[in-house]
């Protein structure tokens with residue numbers, strides 16, 4: 104085997120933007136051709152972007168993908184082979200009862216589609232839905248290329264390692280059939296969404312695969328965000344011993360060229376993984392940026408309350424979009440503390456963002472004047488509290504309409520879990536950047552921002568008082584979150600054990616929590632499904648969040664403990 108130059112294109116496609124995505128692949132191909140790369144590898148579905156979801160049910164979309172692929176083939180520079188992730192019609196599907204499409208890859212060379220490869224293992228757990236659209240491929244995906252035998256796999260194809268998982272996830276496994284053919288290198292074209300801990304899992308899974316089969320593995324992942332899903336890139340190369348030889352950058356588009364010669368990798372680079380909270384900040388920054396820009400916007404507005412949630416969302420928005428694109432709106436009510444305004448202004452000054460102040464007392468009074476005749480004989484309650492929250496949501500939407508902006512919702516995972524948030528009030532927004540962070544994690548991210556800025560010799564980004572004061576919605580005099588909820592450290596631990604660790608109430612009680620409180624938290628979560636049903640999309644950063652992988656019926660009787668079998 105002679106020396107081989109390979110290009111690894113960690114691209115950020117926009118779903119459905121076939122021309123823009125083609126342009127990105129073409130640019131990568133031109134750059135690589137210039138560097139005498141012979142094979143360029145792109146991520147899964149790099150032409151249409153991942154996940155295209157029900158766009159795949161539109162015949163025009165399928166046709167456009169085919170056209171775009173042929174046009175791209177014609178424009179690729181000569182001699183370089185380009186592996187493009189794309190869909191293929193399954194011509195027999197009508198007669199056979201199969202699914203209408205394949206998820207696959209095309210090897211483009213000298214103006215033609217030379218070879219095609221189909222994905223065999225189709226995930227449909229959590230956020231994935233591939234069986235809805237795709238027929239699993241059955242062929243052995245072998246690519247002979249300049250004397251080298253490559254095995255081509257697509258994302259999930261490598262995720263059925265029986266030894267790694269101590270069991271099968273699917274009845275079949277495409278890898279052994281490739282190994283039997285005597286491949287030199289295993290390629291994985293991927294679109295693997297981020298969650299905390301995922302990259303370590305990928306590294307150990309892929310490393311295990313390389314070691315087990317004694318074959319080098321090249322992993323090329325999508326980067327960028329599609330709605331709630333953030334793709335972190337972080338391409339990888341393993342040698343045949345399972346050692347990481349290359350670790351691409353996270354959360355940014357890049358094309359890396361590497362050389363493979365007699366089993367040795369050259370030109371590779373080992374990027375150190377970032378600190379955990381730096382990584383979350385990068386992920387959420389990318390999630391906000393891509394959601395806003397790919398939706399055709401530049402600016403965001405959010406309510407600044409002087410609290411921790413809005414402070415962290417504002418910091419993330421500045422990191423994502425730049426300070427000039429972020430507007431913080433202070434909307435004090437008669438119940439707002441003086442520090443809600445001073446803390447919000449101190450934060451805005453640190454971030455360098457513009458603020459506007461719209462006191463809401465007049466609007467509250469106007470609402471009261473209209474509603475009070477109807478409410479005669481009823482005590483003031485949460486109804487009036489919610490009106491304040493809704494006035495704020497309405498004002499933010501008005502600013503968004505007028506100034507071509509999106510509203511960022513500031514709610515966190517703890518609030519969304521137990522329903523401690525107001526429909527059409529503080530839940531209003533285009534995107535909920537913190538919706539997958541428990542409140543205690545919001546504090547941890549804020550502390551990280553402060554440590555990071557202080558290490559650079561700058562003022563702590565989030566004013567200290569925002570971190571130390573008791574969380575409060577300030578919707579009635581003297582209110583704090585802990586009037587209605589257990590301490591966040593306790594609440595979050597119960598939620599984490601239940602939602603993320605899938606522990607039973609008995610297991611959570613064994614960890615030292617009060618069984619009565621556990622039952623209350625479970626009921627709160629179950630009763631709040633209707634709120635999550637209408638909530639702004641949450642950026643996914645955990646393995647189990649309130650994202651599109653959370654599919655719980657809204658109108659339903661939740662499971663009960665101690666089910667009475669003889670009612």
Ligand SMILES: Nc1ncnc2c1ncn2[C@@H]1O[C@H](COP(=O)(O)OP(=O)(O)OC[C@H]2O[C@@H]([n+]3cccc(C(=O)O)c3)[C@H](O)[C@@H]2O)[C@@H](O)[C@H]1O
Nearest residue numbers: 485488489492522523524525526528529576578587633657
């Ligand atoms: N199954 C279902 N499907 C659809 N809708 C359903 C429903 N069940 C009730 N509803 C509707 O939802 C209403 C109750 O929900 P909602 O109107 O949100 O009001 P609600 O949940 O009663 O009150 C909001 C809670 O959020 C708290 N909070 C905490 C932090 C910040 C903020 C803030 O706003 O800044 C608020 C606030 O203290 C209060 O406890 C019901 O009156 C009913 O109309």
Ligand SMILES: Nc1ncnc2c1ncn2[C@@H]1O[C@H](COP(=O)(O)OP(=O)(O)OP(=O)(O)O)[C@@H](O)[C@H]1O
Nearest residue numbers: 406407408410411412413433434513529574575576
């Ligand atoms: N006085 C206010 N001015 C502007 N926006 C507000 C005000 N009060 C609340 N909001 C908006 O409503 C959201 C929810 O309020 P809430 O008080 O629950 O959150 P927070 O203040 O950010 O954090 P914390 O839970 O620590 O108080 C805020 O994040 C903010 O966007």
Ligand SMILES: NC(=O)CC[C@H](N)C(=O)O
Nearest residue numbers: 226258259262294295296
């Ligand atoms: N696109 C895919 O097949 C992704 C599935 C895979 N298990 C992952 O998350 O990395």
